[in-house]
Structure formats: C-alpha cells, structure tokens
Amino acid sequence: MSKLNLKKASFATLCVHGSGGVDEATGALGIPIYQSSTFAFKSAKDGADIFSGEKEGYVYTRIGNPTQAAFEKEMAFLEGAEAALAFGSGMAAISSVILSFCRAGDNFVSSNTLYGGTHNLFMETLPRYNIEAKEVDTTNLENILNSIDDKTRLIYIETPANPTLTITDLAECSKIAKKYNIPLVVDNTFPTPYYQLPLKLGANVVVHSATKYIGGHGDTVAGVVVGKKDYINELRGSFLRDLGGIISPFNAWLLVRGLKTLAVRMDRHEQNAFQVAKFLQFHPKVETVWYPGLSTHPQHDIAKKQMSGFGGMVSFEIKGGCKCGEKLMNSVKLFTLAVSLGDVDSLIEHPASMTHSTYSPEELREVGITESLVRLSVGIEDPADLIEDLSQALKQINI
Numbered sequence: 493m494s495k496l497n498l499k500k501a502s503f504a505t506l507c508v509h510g511s512g513g514v515d516e517a518t519g520a521l522g523i524p525i526y527q528s529s530t531f532a533f534k535s536a537k538d539g540a541d542i543f544s545g546e547k548e549g550y551v552y553t554r555i556g557n558p559t560q561a562a563f564e565k566e567m568a569f570l571e572g573a574e575a576a577l578a579f580g581s582g583m584a585a586i587s588s589v590i591l592s593f594c595r596a597g598d599n600f601v602s603s604n605t606l607y608g609g610t611h612n613l614f615m616e617t618l619p620r621y622n623i624e625a626k627e628v629d630t631t632n633l634e635n636i637l638n639s640i641d642d643k644t645r646l647i648y649i650e651t652p653a654n655p656t657l658t659i660t661d662l663a664e665c666s667k668i669a670k671k672y673n674i675p676l677v678v679d680n681t682f683p684t685p686y687y688q689l690p691l692k693l694g695a696n697v698v699v700h701s702a703t704k705y706i707g708g709h710g711d712t713v714a715g716v717v718v719g720k721k722d723y724i725n726e727l728r729g730s731f732l733r734d735l736g737g738i739i740s741p742f743n744a745w746l747l748v749r750g751l752k753t754l755a756v757r758m759d760r761h762e763q764n765a766f767q768v769a770k771f772l773q774f775h776p777k778v779e780t781v782w783y784p785g786l787s788t789h790p791q792h793d794i795a796k797k798q799m800s801g802f803g804g805m806v807s808f809e810i811k812g813g814c815k816c817g818e819k820l821m822n823s824v825k826l827f828t829l830a831v832s833l834g835d836v837d838s839l840i841e842h843p844a845s846m847t848h849s850t851y852s853p854e855e856l857r858e859v860g861i862t863e864s865l866v867r868l869s870v871g872i873e874d875p876a877d878l879i880e881d882l883s884q885a886l887k888q889i890n891i
C-alpha cells in the first residue's frame with residue numbers, strides 16, 4: 493500500500509501513485525498483469541462466502557480482477573468518486589449505464605452533438621428496445637427542461653462535444669437533474685478528470701472512452717464508469733456480469749501505465765492545441781476555429797467556469813468546402829489521417845464522412861457538422877512541427 497495520504501495528494505501525484513504503489517502479493521512496483529480467468533478458493537466455504545458477498549475476494553475475471561481493480565481504483569481517485577468500473581470499450585460503458593437506468597417505455601434527454609457511435613446507439617439501437625433518446629441542443633438549457641416528462645430517467649451530456657467542441661453548463665444541468673430527481677451522466681472523454689470534474693459540478697455518473705487520453709498511446713480500446721459505490725456495485729453485478737463487456741487484464745494494465753503520465757500529457761496536448769488553434773484562427777484559408785480556450789468560442793465563459801483547461805481537440809471549417817478539406821487531409825505529413833483521438837500522435841479526420849457518418853445529412857446540418865469541418869486531435873509533438881505541417885498542407889489548397 494502507498495504510504496501517501498492520497499486524499500491530500502495533488503492530481504499529478506495521484507496519477508503516479510493512486511493505483512496503490514507496490515503490489516501487496518509480490519512487492520512489484522508496477523501492477524502485475526494478472527492474466528488469469530479464474531481464482532482458486534482456499535476452501536469450499538471460502539468460495540461460497542466470496543460468492544455470497546460475505547467475504548471479499550476474486551472469483552472470475554468477468555466479475556473482477558486485480559489488474560482491473562488497480563485501474564478502477566485510480567480512476568475513482570482521479571474523478572473524486574467512490575468507485576469505478578472498467579469496460580472493454582467506451583461504448584460498452586455507455587450502453588451499460590443507459591440500460592441500468594432505463595427500461596422499455598422510458599426515455600432520456602441527451603446532447604444532440606455526440607460521438608457518432610453514441611448517437612447511433614441512442615437513435616438506432618435503443619429504440620429497438622423501446623427506449624427513446626430525446627437528443628436536443630443542451631447548450632440551451634430550456635431544451636432540456638422542455639423535454640423532460642414522467643418517463644425521463646436521466647440526462648446525458650457530452651461536453652466538450654465531439655466534434656464541434658460545444659460546451660454544456662454542467663452545474664446548471666445538475667440543478668435540473670436534481671429538481672426532477674434523475675441522474676446526470678457526463679461523458680468526460682475530451683477533458684479527462686485533469687481538466688473537468690463533473691461529479692464536483694453535481695453530476696452523478698461519469699463515463700469515458702478510456703481508449704483516448706486515459707490510455708493516451710493509441711494502443712488499447714477501453715471504457716470506464718465512475719460514481720457512487722452502490723451504483724458501481726449494481727452495474728458490476730448485473731450489466732458487466734450479464735452483458736460481459738469486460739476489459740482484459742492486459743488492457744487494464746496499459747491504462748494504469750497510461751494514467752501515470754496523464755497530467756504531463758494533458759498539459760502538453762493543451763499547450764500544443766492552443767498554438768495550433770491560434771495559428772488556424774488567423775489563416776486566410778480557414779473560415780472558423782472551434783476551440784473552447786479561444787475567447788471567440790460561443791461558450792468560452794462556461795468553459796472557463798467549469799474546466800481548468802481546454803484540452804487537445806481543435807476543429808475548424810476550411811474555406812472552399814469539402815474538396816479543400818480532402819486536399820488538406822491528403823497533404824499533411826506529420827498528422828495521421830485516422831479516427832480516434834487523445835493519442836500522443838497528432839490525428840486529423842473528417843467528421844461528416846467518418847466519425848459522424850451515423851448522422852443523417854439533416855442531423856449533421858442541425859448540429860453544425862458541415863462538409864468543410866475538419867477535426868484535429870493535437871498530439872504532444874513539437875508544436876512548431878505541427879504548425880509547419882498544417883501550413884504546408886494549407887499551401888497546397890487552391891480556393
């Protein structure tokens with residue numbers, strides 16, 4: 493066990509030490525990968541007691557595993573939560589959370605700008621089970637209030653939203669959720685707990701695609717849910733155990749390792765993103781830049797209020813439409829043309845035809861994902877090199 497007083501430790505220290513320090517069983521400083529599907533009981537009674545919940549212990553890796561537990565403990569610390577539960581992907585985490593609150597006939601209110609996979613879950617898959625998502629522009633709180641009825645079971649917010657980086661006021665949403673006695677669920681993938689702590693702002697449950705900044709190196713797919721201990725236990729005992737969307741011990745280990753550098757990575761992502769956003773803002777071939785840290789961002793004041801930094805994602809509209817965006821994406825040399833985000837490598841993609849192709853043309857128009865919108869996940873390379881790459885690629889474009 494760590495000798496540190498973790499309650500008093502700063503965020504960067506928690507990133508390194510929060511998962512428990514030295515492994516109790518072996519003294520290993522790095523948490524071992526407990527690559528075992530099952531765990532031996534000391535006796536038949538011991539097994540029965542662990543099964544009945546009378547005694548703590550590991551049973552089977554679909555229900556719990558020490559490497560998964562190290563990651564969960566660390567995530568709970570970082571989000572300021574009682575507990576956390578790891579999943580095999582962000583989508584496994586999100587679908588389990590929605591199913592845990594909603595039954596057939598229920599509905600929930602959600603941001604209308606979401607990762608395209610989440611949008612597809614909400615608008616295509618869940619309706620098959622008679623669960624309705626009411627997707628609205630949550631930057632206007634009136635839209636949330638007007639959508640709640642007696643079958644509404646939760647409010648789901650993604651902020652900053654993928655890919656437009658719109659910001660929803662979490663403290664205000666939590667007041668609405670409390671008034672109607674329903675939980676507020678927040679996707680904290682873009683800011684990470686380093687820049688935004690939704691539970692402190694009144695949210696009840698936080699979800700992540702841990703594939704992104706949490707892992708940080710583009711080498712694993714994972715998800716995590718954080719919240720109250722009772723809720724997390726219920727989620728583990730039903731939706732993780734029954735639906736089986738678990739994380740492997742190896743991937744949990746990659747996430748523990750990734751978290752150790754979260755604070756330093758996020759600082760660098762943000763510094764680089766700011767420089768890239770400022771460069772693009774004054775470029776003659778760029779129409780508009782969306783970055784919550786810029787004073788021109790429509791919800792900059794809310795971002796400043798609820799975030800301690802603005803993260804590494806930048807989106808922009810290129811002049812000349814889709815063809816020019818295509819030319820840009822084919823001309824970059826340092827940015828990689830790929831979906832996903834939050835990696836140490838810089839990535840570039842076209843939301844309308846890639847990550848958000850699950851939106852219909854009308855839906856894309858409604859949420860402002862235009863054909864000329866390009867999304868950057870700004871990595872941790874030298875910012876001068878990133879700007880030079882964008883500059884040379886923009887030069888290739890004839891408007």
Ligand code: LCS
Binds near residue numbers: 582713714715833
């Ligand atoms: N939430 C957000 C905000 C996301 O950006 C993603 C994936 C997910 C949840 C789902 O997580 P996963 O199951 O992939 O771990 N976003 C992606 C993106 O923008 N490009 O590729 C995946």
